[in-house]
Amino acid sequence: MMKETLFIGIDPGTTSAYAVLDAEGNVKKVHSCRELGIADILRDVISMGIPIAVGTDKEKVPELIRKFSVNTGSRIVSAGHDLGIGEKKRMVRGFSYSNAHEMDALASAILAFNKYRSLLSRIRSYARSNSKQEAVNELFVYAIRDGMPVRKAAELIEDKDEEAKIVKKAIRERKFTKKDFIKLYEQLAGMRKENSLIREYNSELRNKTRDSEKEIKRLSQKHTRKKRLDSGKIDSLFRFKDKRINELNNEISEMRRENDRLEQEVSKLCLMLSGIGGKYLLKKLRNLGIGEFEAKRKIFGIKEGDLLLVEDANIYNEKVIGMIKGKVKAIICRRKPNKKTGKIKIAFLPADGLEIEENEHFAAVGREELDNRLQKKNILNNIIEDYKEGRK
Secondary structure, three states, X not given: OOOOEEEEEEEOOOEEEEEEEEOOOOEEEEEEEEOOOXXXXXXXXXXXXXXXXXXXXXXXXXXXXXXXXXXXXXXXXXXXXXXXXXXXHXXXXXXXXXXXXXXXXXXXXXXXXXXXXXXXXXXXXXXXXXXOHHHHHHHHHHHHHOOOOHHHHXXXXXXXXXXXXXXXXXXXXXXXXXXXXXXXXXXXXXXXXXXXXHHHHHHHHHHHHHHHHHHHHHHHHHHHHHOOOOHXXXXXXXXXXXXXXXXXXXXXXXXXXXXXXXXXXXXXXXXXXXXXXXXXXXXXXXXXXXXXXXXXXXXXXXXXXXEEEEEEXXXXXXXXXXXXXXXXXXXXXXXXXXXXXXXXXXXXEEOOOOOEEEOOOEEEEEHHHHHHHHHHHHHHHHHHHHHHHHHO
């Protein structure tokens, strides 16, 4: 059974403090100490359960809270302003604490808990209505920490297929962006559903074929009994039978080929997911034209920090460039950008020499290998910019 879920508050400083609440809002622990480091806090908190949100009483998130979030995957909750002493005293009224640092940490934990109080209630209600009380902590983790819809989180928990296990393991270990894995899981689930529909349609076609053969047989028997059909009508009937059977068989063959193609696509995606640790995920486009961009954006979305693999970046639309400039991290190009394209302020990198694994919509490339190229690209750009500044 999964450990209980926790809401954390941290007050960093020379004397640091942290507070731990459970999913009911009960205080599990409040502690403060001089020189209390991130390793000490992580060790104590993780021994108690799974942190899903960490709060701070500051508008600007302190570095210690960011490190805690990175190490645990928990959501950061900060106030829209620095909380005043009066506000914090009202929040912690009725709770026990030993000093001002512990009061700040406890107020921060309560802030994080209150942020998700209504969602916690909705998840519990869903779990009761769908007989999933034993999985309520998993639902808290996937829905609050990882940002999945509650119904999709429940489907992922119930799914016993191998690709679902890979997705759950990847989210737990945080080897890659959680939203990317969730998106891939949804596409895998959609492919399985499409495969099921194709199989059902194949079954319907087989039934139609059998029904047609039965009808032909019935008509033939009727002819034999009555001896009234002339030979021309019989020949026509059998030609129709042969033609209809051939058409249905062709449809069945086409559906089987499509089914095989989709199953191969699912297998490729599963293989990519199972080996994604230590690699970047690339989203593939043929070019940067508006038609290609809009089509691919509907399939997998293009967001800040994405890496793109583009067949020919020299084909582009100014509107598309405006949408991705300053947003995507880099574009790996199979065809070398020309001088005009090279002047666009986007990091274009050649695909030559990179070991790329790919399927129809996605590709994966070694993280260290690509980081080295990006670093060299940035150094070169800085040298060029410095040179231009010196010439002015």
